[in-house]
Amino acid sequence: MNSYDFYLSGEKLSALSSGGLYWSDKKILCVSDLHFGKTHRLNRTGAGALPPYENIDTLKRLQADICATNPSCVICLGDSFDDRIAEQSFNNAETHLLKILQKDRDWIWISGNHDPYPSLQFGESISSFSKSPITFRHIALKDEIGEISGHYHPKISINLSNAQITRACFIADQKRVIMPAYGTYTGGLSVRSDEIKVLFENDATVMLTGNKIRTVPYSSCF
Numbered sequence: 001m002n003s004y005d006f007y008l009s010g011e012k013l014s015a016l017s018s019g020g021l022y023w024s025d026k027k028i029l030c031v032s033d034l035h036f037g038k039t040h041r042l043n044r045t046g047a048g049a050l051p052p053y054e055n056i057d058t059l060k061r062l063q064a065d066i067c068a069t070n071p072s073c074v075i076c077l078g079d080s081f082d083d084r085i086a087e088q089s090f091n092n093a094e095t096h097l098l099k100i101l102q103k104d105r106d107w108i109w110i111s112g113n114h115d116p117y118p119s120l121q122f123g124e125s126i127s128s129f130s131k132s133p134i135t136f137r138h139i140a141l142k143d144e145i146g147e148i149s150g151h152y153h154p155k156i157s158i159n160l161s162n163a164q165i166t167r168a169c170f171i172a173d174q175k176r177v178i179m180p181a182y183g184t185y186t187g188g189l190s191v192r193s194d195e196i197k198v199l200f201e202n203d204a205t206v207m208l209t210g211n212k213i214r215t216v217p218y219s220s221c222f
Helices: 038-045 054-069 092-102
Strands: 003-008 011-016 021-023 028-031 073-076 106-110 128-131 134-137 147-149 154-160 163-172 176-178 205-208 214-217
Touching (some): 038 054
Parallel strands (some): 073 106
Antiparallel strands (some): 003 011, 163 205
């Protein structure tokens, strides 16, 4: 499992190359912005025509991270479902796999702006969750310390080995972490955007997902 270790509020966290985050001391695996059912919504509303494979692809990557870390708790950090009827996009095999992944471990759904309602089939959602000294929520609060959030789907384009690459990424400083979107069909917002820039100090670190975690100073992104 490829990962990069860093610290938040004195706690060691591991950014996984998949876009997951593992807190080994608490045996917590966190993922953000799964957006299950996005294809279902796009096809239903006539907004697009993507192959309907994102649910199973996202679930299989999550299964791999769960097998690698064996967490006692999984936190899904909001926008797990793309809209109110996204649960209906699950076929029998996908439902079965998710329930297997949930078995014998705590599973916490954090509500997001796409899914501000309790999940009925797979468990109840809550607005935030704290495990001292860290708080998990969907959208960052500017004055918080020790916060892990998602929502923005951060990404970055950089030049590596004479080629430009674009990757989903983590961004972290001494106060907070914003996680990349974990779902298969998710866009992204540049770490250079004003919405993200206002939340971080210049000493922040950007961690690119992919086959191998790569890190760059946030200050070098401008």
